[in-house]
Amino acid sequence: MRFLKQFFIKNQPQAAPQASKTSPALCEQAARGFEDVYHSQQPEQLPWFWRDLDPDFISTLQQLGLTQGSVVDLGGGSGTQAVAMAKLGFTATSTDFSAAALEGGREFARQANVQVNFLLDDVTNSRLTTKFDLVLDRGCYHIIAPARRADYLRTVLRCLAPEGWFLFKCFSSDEPARPGPFRFSESEIRDFFGTSLDIVELRKTEFPGAREIFPKALFALMRHRPAHT
Numbered sequence: 001m002r003f004l005k006q007f008f009i010k011n012q013p014q015a016a017p018q019a020s021k022t023s024p025a026l027c028e029q030a031a032r033g034f035e036d037v038y039h040s041q042q043p044e045q046l047p048w049f050w051r052d053l054d055p056d057f058i059s060t061l062q063q064l065g066l067t068q069g070s071v072v073d074l075g076g077g078s079g080t081q082a083v084a085m086a087k088l089g090f091t092a093t094s095t096d097f098s099a100a101a102l103e104g105g106r107e108f109a110r111q112a113n114v115q116v117n118f119l120l121d122d123v124t125n126s127r128l129t130t131k132f133d134l135v136l137d138r139g140c141y142h143i144i145a146p147a148r149r150a151d152y153l154r155t156v157l158r159c160l161a162p163e164g165w166f167l168f169k170c171f172s173s174d175e176p177a178r179p180g181p182f183r184f185s186e187s188e189i190r191d192f193f194g195t196s197l198d199i200v201e202l203r204k205t206e207f208p209g210a211r212e213i214f215p216k217a218l219f220a221l222m223r224h225r226p227a228h229t
């Protein structure tokens with residue numbers, strides 16, 4: 001836990017999308033930090049735990065009229081979002097670099113009696129080769145060290161089917177500064193993702209979880225930019 005507090009930086013500079021300079025050792029340290037957290041606490045105790053599908057994901061699926069397809073949740077932790085998507089009829093994959101998180105997810109999937117593909121994978125050095133109709137990120141990007149964000153983005157771009165949708169949530173810079181995930185303004189999200197993706201929607205929201213007061217967050221709906229003919 002102490003490591004995680006040190007790893008999360010209160011006021012971060014926004015990184016330009018550039019090749020990774022972060023050492024593999026730092027990434028391994030981050031993974032170990034999350035592994036310790038998932039080992040030492042029940043999933044329900046974690047501040048980001050939300051058993052049901054995130055309300056912003058629900059409203060977006062309704063808005064897009066999506067009821068089936070393939071979905072991957074990047075940094076999906078205990079797999080609640082992938083399990084919820086599988087219950088709706090989607091073919092769901094959940095990745096994380098914490099084996100303990102995935103183990104918790106397998107248990108949720110077993111209890112819900114649904115099939116979810118749980119994959120041990122570092123989003124900044126991903127082994128994923130499949131394309132998905134939907135890519136979800138609920139609180140993974142806001143953990144990624146600035147120097148690895150370009151690697152993260154490459155994974156998203158590679159996983160996203162040409163007509164696919166990317167549903168994204170992160171902490172907002174409206175959230176008070178304290179140890180925790182990185183926080184982003186709307187213009188920072190536009191500057192970073194808007195270079196490679198079409199941002200169809202970007203708005204303020206909350207990050208529902210185990211805390212009494214939900215942190216202030218941003219939600220974005222993105223897709224590949226259509227190729228010019």
Ligand SMILES: C[S@@+](CC[C@H](N)C(=O)[O-])C[C@H]1O[C@@H](n2cnc3c(N)ncnc32)[C@H](O)[C@@H]1O
Pocket residue numbers: 034048049050074075076077078079080081095096097098101121122123124137138139140143144
């Ligand atoms: C704030 S938690 C959110 C978990 C999950 N998305 C949810 O909503 O319950 C962030 C998750 O990202 C995972 N994570 C952080 N960096 C990662 C990386 N480089 N590759 C894969 N997973 C990562 C952590 O292990 C953790 O499960």
